Amino acid sequence: MNNRRETATLSASIADNLAKQIEEGVLPAGSRLPSIREYAEAAGCSKNTVISAFDILTANGLIEPRRGSGFFVVRRVIAAEEAEEATTLNRAMDIVWLMREQLQTKPDVLNLGEGFPPVEWLEETRLDHYHQRVVRTGVASLFRYGSRFGYLPLRQSLQQKLAGYDIDAGPSQIVLTHGANQAMDMVLRYFVQPGDTVLVDDPGYYTLFGKLKLSGANIVGVQREIDGPNIRQLEEHLVTYRPKLFFTQSVGHNPTAADTSAAKAHRILQLAERYDLTIVEDDALADLRPRALTRIATLDQLRRTIYIGSFAKSVSAALRVGFIACHAALASDLADVKMLTHVSSSEYCERTLDAIISDGHFLRHTNHLQEKLRRATDTAIKALTRLDAHIYKPCEQTLYLWASLPGWTDSMKLAEALIERGVILAPGAVFSPDADQVSAYCRFNVAYLADKRFAAALHACASHGAR
Incomplete structure (x- = not known):
């Protein structure tokens, strides 16, 4: 353990020293760093220590690896506004x-x-009350990965929750995620290639924009009006860009607080059918709004809609439990994406959330x-x-x-x-x-x-x- 700490400290020290040389121009942009072996020999340390230091500098955007050539100082354009x-x-x-x-x-x-x-x-959810129940009934979940779909009893509880919105979704159509943000990441990994156009609400969820930029997508906004997306602009974008996805929030829209009207929700589905569009409906604020409000997934019954839910706003953001509901074949594919990228979500957190929402106290x-x-x-x-x-x-x-x-x-x-x-x-x-x-x-x-x-x-x- 001490050796590991010393290695981490030495790696950080090497990274700091090289970062200082880069910032002061001693190592100019575009210059090649000594090889890992050469640096290790010169510094009298292991190659793993140097690798860790280079990893730190790469993560901070100061150097970049070039296959077969080594590590190079990143060329940075310093404009007045960047400074x-x-x-x-x-x-x-x-x-x-x-x-x-x-x-x-x-x-x-x-x-x-x-x-x-x-x-x-x-705080009235009293997470501490549910911890002991989870430990007593599911101690094995504390020591192993869960199912690729997620904890079955919670998916069954979510089936009942969605039925309250008149959305018919069986457990095989529900994939549990590490919060709504991982759900969005999984959808993007599955559908979006660099250069693809994705439609979003404008204004809309700013974190989603960052994810789309990371994926290399072309982001096109659909103006958000007081009763939902601008339908004329949506159709114009569908004709021009032929996008695969439209991310929207029908209920309690973030940031405008506007809800999509039933008339617009029907029109959006008609356009989705005509232009082969998949709608990703983010309902992260569901527990804070009346159940009777129109949801596109209710009208569509998950044929062209991917429904994303979360409990960050109603239970705890720290639990990091969200979910995707969609048609069964897509749910299986997304569960595979989840398994490949994250192995599984946390069954301990899922058991805790299931204990909370299956309790009558949650409705109160x-x-x-x-x-x-x-x-x-x-x-x-x-x-x-x-x-x-x-x-x-x-x-x-x-x-x-x-x-x-x-x-x-x-x-x-x-x-x-x-x-x-x-x-x-x-x-x-x-x-x-x-x-x-x-x-x-x-x-x-x-x-x-x-x-x-x-x-x-x-x-x-x-x-x-x-x-």
């Missing part, structure tokens, strides 16, 4: 930065761009959660109204509101001004597949809008003439 990315100002506008902010708690900062309900709203919990959202939404709308904000879609019950504030035509600039005053926003441009798009809107988490620090920070911006 500014290290500043807090521009980091606040970065997708990865926004994701990082959602994964940590800063008591001195008001995060109005937070993606989750407050922790205290979820989601009812309480929705009631808290109703109260918070009402309070949030009043707070934004006092600020003369324009709310895109006022709702009775939603986690997010999409709103613009008077005098701010570019929410990026607003976010820049407020972050210096301890308030974090989720500016509209982050939610667009077009990184250059200017938006007056921000996504606000309703649970935090009553905090007086927001109005005070806005007032301070106005007093200092920030616009």
Whole structure:
């Protein structure tokens, strides 16, 4: 163990030393590093230590391997705007930065761009109560991989949950995943090749845009309207690009809070049939919204729809349990993709979630959660109204509101001004597949809008003439 620690420390030290030489220009862009054997001999260490150091530098984008030639310093174009990315100002506008902010708690900062309900709203699920039950009844799951489809009793519980939305899906049509994000990754791996066009909601789920860019896809946005996607634009894109997939969110759309109308859902399915399109319906907020709302998967019964669900917003993001529901042949293929890329999902987490949602307490919990959202939404709308904000879609019950504030035509600039005053926003441009798009809107988490620090920070911006 000590030898392993010493090796890791030495590798990090070598990586730091080489990184410094690269940053200072001692090792210029395009130059070849000594071979692993040569470096190991010169440094008096093992080749594995040097390999680990080179792996660190490669992961940080400082060097790259070239087959048969060795490792080379990456050529980096340093533009004025790139140099500014290290500043807090521009980091606040970065997708990865926004994701990082959602994964940590800063008591001195008001995060109005937070993606989750407050922790205290979820604590009543009492995860500790279910741990002992899982350990008593499924101790073997703590020491082995699970099924490629995932824990069968949970899939059976999800069958009942989906039946509540009038979606008929047997256990063989359900694949459990490591959260909704792994579900999206699996779909992308299965369907998308570099250069393929994929349609997305615009505005839409910013993390999805990052995944699509990593896969080399051509991302094309479909304008999101107050009752769902713009149907005329959707058909134009289908004619022009012939895409395989359209990722959309029908219920509680993130970030606008708008729901897709039944009329538009029917029209989307008609177009999907005509142009051989598969619809990926993300329903991550299902437990926070009324069951009766229209879902494309309900109308389609999973023929052309891949339905993705999650419990991150209603139980715990830490459990990392999501699922895919689709037709059985595709479910089997996606289970194979999951097995090849991740072996399996966590049966321990799946057993824990099944214990929670199969308990009658879960229904009471989601009812309480929705009631808290109703109260918070009402309070949030009043707070934004006092600020003369324009709310895109006022709702009775939603986690997010999409709103613009008077005098701010570019929410990026607003976010820049407020972050210096301890308030974090989720500016509209982050939610667009077009990184250059200017938006007056921000996504606000309703649970935090009553905090007086927001109005005070806005007032301070106005007093200092920030616009």
